[in-house]
Amino acid sequence: MYAFDYQRPASLTDAAQLAASGAKLLAGGQTLLASMKLRLSSPETLADLGAITELSGIRRDGDHLVIGAMTRHAEVAASQDVLAAIPALADLAAHIGDRQVRAMGTLGGSVANNDPSACYPCAVLGLGATIVTTKRAMEADDFFQGMFTTALDEDELITAIRFPMAERAAYMKFKQPASRFALIGVFVAQTADGVRVAVTGGGNGVFRHEGLEAALNKDFSAASAASVKIDDSELSSDLHGSAAYRANLISVQTQRAVDKALGH
Template sequence: MYAFTLEQPKTLADAKRFTSGGAMALAGGQTLIASMKQRLSRPENLVDLGGIAELRGVKMEGQNLVIGAMTCHQDVANNADVRKHIPGLAALAGGIGDRQVRARGTLGGSVANDDPAACYPSAVLGLGATVVTDRREIAADDFFQGLFTTALEPGELITAIRFPIPQKAAYAKFRQPASRFALVGVFVAQTASGVRVAVTGTGSGVFRHAGLEVALGKSFTPEAVDGVAIDGADFSGDLHASAAYRAHLVTVQTQAAVRQANGG
């Protein structure tokens, strides 16, 4: 590691003052600390958001679940309202990493980082959630912009994410055994306005799949996606899986997610 300053504000106002001055936000550190150890990131100033109580917790707002950005994965997984209204989101959170990661990693940190193999972005996009920041509100369809790239501006902080409650939803992933990231993960949601399907882990960043959405909109069953073509031309191929295998897994995990959403 190398020398850097660390600020630990207790209020959002103080955190904004530091980040507006160019400091980098630390929101759990499950990615940032590791990249700093490897010298892939070298921030001179860090702002630890962990002590800001207003950024943690889950609350109901009408037909929406609002989850604070600094709520850790384990708290999302165990929250009674999440388990009742969006059990697929609770299950997703409970399947991230290991206990240590779930105790430290946060919803906001994961979404802001936008790792192409992370689980949370698929839930945000699949549920059509809204990312709330200290400056504005950003629809999920406008938020994710590619590998490790989002609509966040310099110094902008995620404060919460607002999830509309779906009729049905579930997440299924093929887990990379060493990292426990998604080799491929698919989040499906049946809502009053239609079906949404978000895919993560293919290496091209989280995305919605129009063909799967159309097929499941006609029949929300695993069999409905059998004939849907999955174009893996832009998918990653590596020592864990070829692009063609990842394309195959998109179909398999979509079917698994639909079975879960239907109670199977």
């Protein structure tokens, strides 16, 4: 590690001011600290958000579940409110990384980082959640803009995420064994407004699959998902799996997610 200025703001206002001045925000640190150790990131100032108590917590708000940005993965996985309202979200959180990652990693940190293979962005997009920040509220469809890129301004912080409750939902992940990130992850949610299918690990960030959504809106079954041909032309290909392999995984994991959502 190298020398840097460490700040621990006690309020959102102070944190936003630090971010506006060029400080790098530190949430759970599961990506940032590793990047710093590898010299892939070298911020002069870190602003640790851990002292801002209003950024943590889970609460029901009508037909929504509101989760603070600094809420740890382990807290989401163990929350009775999450287990009762959106069990698929608790299940997703319970299988992120390992126990140490779940103890330190945060919802807001994962969503703001928008790793193209991360699990939380898939749930946020799959459920059609709303990202609440220090400036505004953004729909998930407008928030994610590609690999490690979001609609956040430099001085804008995620404060909470509002998850609508789904009639049925499930997440299935085929893990890359070394990192435990998703080689392919699929979040399927059946809501009052229709079916949403979000995919992570496939390419340049999380995305919705319109073909799967159209088929599942007509018939919410694994057979319906299996009938959809997955185009691999824009999927990534690397040493972990070809684009064709990822396309097959999207189909298989969607079928499994539908079966899981149906309780099969």
